[in-house]
Amino acid sequence: MASDKKSRRAVVARMAGAADRLFLPVLAGASLFIALSASFYRQIQETISPPKPTQTQGPRPDVTARLVDKVPVKDPDSPIWDNVPLSRISLADQSIIRPLKLSVPKETLNVRAAHDGEFIGFLLEWRDDIANTSAIKVPEFRDACAVMLTSYPAPPEARFMGTQTIPATILHWKADWQVDIEEGFQDLEKAFPNVSADMYPLLKESITGGKPPKTIDLPDFARIRLPGTWVGNPISQPKKEKPVEKIIAKGPATVTTLPTQDAVGWGRWRNGVWRVVLAKKMKASDQTAGEINIERGNTYSVAFTVWFGDQGDRGARKNPSMLHTLYVE
Known part of the structure; x- marks a missing residue:
């Protein structure tokens, strides 16, 4: 079996x-x-x-620079801006460096960005009941705004005008500079129309009708006694070509005017609102000095700042934003 x-x-x-x-x-x-x-x-x-x-999935941008035919670099009221995405940016206090500013605007800063392959421009819009366009008298301070551009990703400390290893390119518009262009250099007579002079050292022959000579007319032998003007400080120069200054910075208190001043822009105040355009060439003219190149399809770190003259803002006393992301179409 x-x-x-x-x-x-x-x-x-x-x-x-x-x-x-x-x-x-x-x-x-x-x-x-x-x-x-x-x-x-x-x-x-x-x-x-x-x-x-x-497509490579990048960070969701806070601001998008829309591609347009031509950026209206000197026209804040151009209809082109109406077709550009609007970003609402909150402004913060400045509690790091004196003079401090601890108050914060209630309303956001409206930001639009556009580029045409040659220029990248920003339209900044904010409410300001008083247009402060003069800084001649001791208690006077001008309105101003700025755009800061740096590489992405940037560490949080880069918000404070860059770092030693991550320089920041800053576009700084100043209301009094624009008035200098529109109306001529704002000198002593602007603030004190009844000023008179009995004696002006070295320039007594220039006194006409009791009025001192204009700073813009000073000869070199007298200008040497105005240190800021003599050494080329852009703030001291009586003749302004543009209301926007292009600056490089590597941290607080390191702002330096770049050699090539090709930033452009223009501002307009109407009914309690400033609308200001700030623009720079996408291809850096001062790359060796640290100016940032802007290229299509890339993402950058960006921040914005506003100075309210009627609130005594100047220098470090301002309302900056946090770091945001900028995408360039």
């Missing part, structure tokens, strides 16, 4: 082995057929409907 059972098991095993030898090639052939069919189907689908190119 035992031998019969053994014989039956051997017969069953041989039959199972034969079935495997017959079934496995059929299964392999079927699998190959299915794989080839799927590959052929994909090729047909790709021919009919090519796959969309994959």
